[in-house]
Amino acid sequence: MSGPLNGTVMWLTWRQLFARRRLWLAISFSLAPALFTLVFRVLADDGPSSEATFFNTLTREIVIGTLLPLAALIFGTTAFGGEVDDGTLLYLLVKPIQRWHVQASKVVVSVLSTVAVVTPAIVLPWLLLAGPDVTARGAMSYLAGAALGSLLYCTVFLALGLANRRALVIGLLYVVSFEGILSRSLPGFKSLSIREFSLAIAQAASNGAVVIQGAVSTSTVWWMGTIILVGATYWAALRLVRYEVAERL
């Protein structure tokens, strides 16, 4: 493959991301919402409006609020972090490939992997609850929001994986404290929250099918999203280009 995306690096990254227990973790992330939905269908019988409430809550809180950042955290930090720790990154760096091509390839695979995990987590519950109040448009809108969230989260977490040996722990603290608590309780922090960006995009794409109370504006999403994306990408590329093997990145 020509250009900044290298097919071999992408294949290697894909093998790395889904190696060992991560494959099972990804499958459980994908299927857990469908399982919750099945339990709901068996136990609850409150009609279509309750199904819509369940689907929206499940997608916003469990999928976009929890599973999406966790999947992105695992894939984003693993894409480089594992290789730096065990020294296998050397095998990529001593090849005739621009280092930023390695980074671009890994970001793309991380994002696609996160989207691949989150998609069944949204689509399967929708298929189980599909009806007048749980529409395809709503599900697709949540998917669009999740795709943007995957891109931003993975870019940030991949940069974090290059920066710190404890990226997974730091990322987890960020997901729990900032995305989980601060951005929900302090309105000013919403305009920095990737979760809020995802929900805002879901609302904007839904044509009224998804309504988020106090969602950030679309222009804020594009501005802040672009700043986060460009900033994290540039910083990670710089770290990788300047990487010297004897030191921690």
Next chain:
Amino acid sequence: MTTTADLDRSTTLSPSATPSGAQVALRNVSRWYGNVVAVNDVSFTLGPGITGLLGPNGAGKTTILHMMAGLLRPSVGDVLIDGAAATSTPQVYRRLALVPEREAVQPFLSGYEFVRTCARLQSLPNAEEATRNAIALVDLVEAQHRKIGTYSKGMRQRIKIAGALVHDPMILLLDEPFNGMDPRQRLQMMDLLRELAGKGRVIVISSHILEELDDLATNVLVMVAGRLAASGHFREIRRLMTDRPHTFTVRSSDDRGLAAALLADHTVFGVELTTSGLVVRTTDRGAMTRGLSRVARDARIRLLEIRPTDESLESVFSYLVDR
């Protein structure tokens, strides 16, 4: 003491007289980490052949190897691969390969997948064939489809070497390459490296196990505390160490008589009678070897064997390190 390094800090080993013309050059290279100087003003040029990079742990061997591989920038000086800065462009890796010391290889890949990945990252036109050839070179055909995670240490070393050789590099840098290999594998790998050197490849082997390099690398670079203590053929280096007595083991038809005769010789300052023969110490190697036959003839003693006992790489190395 005088060594080649003292005589000329810009040393050329095995100048590139072969068709490959591959060359690695360090010019006044220093590298420090904070206040710690890892490599201090080192210069040399390497051409085709096998060069041993020796030194005790922490001497700066791996730092030098990583600078040659473009994975570390020198704090001062230039590292040139075929005249171009090692860190300037990734295209240098079409001619250069590194086998790192760390054992880690992606455990989730099979040996075949790992080498094929290396081939594809090199954009080789026939990656599959190159992969098969490289794996055959290191004798891992039978285990090639097993996951690397199940490999022994020696097998991992060999698959790393296969990955490095897959694009037939002109310059091969190996950091402790024989770690974990059994004696048969070592011999096989040594033969392979000799064959590559014979084809004009520049091969640099870093090792702290001297026996590995004794037969393999005639040229050595000896690093001590970040400085290049000596370079060149290790026997030549030994001969230049005039402040160290040369030691020979001599067997003859009458060791006791020869000992008495040698003590009268002004070039000999110590003789020891042992079960394996006479151990003779001299400050003037040339004069002693010339005079020994004369002394034996005059004493009517037949010489059976004369063997230098401190011209091994190990002796040279220990003299340099213990200076």
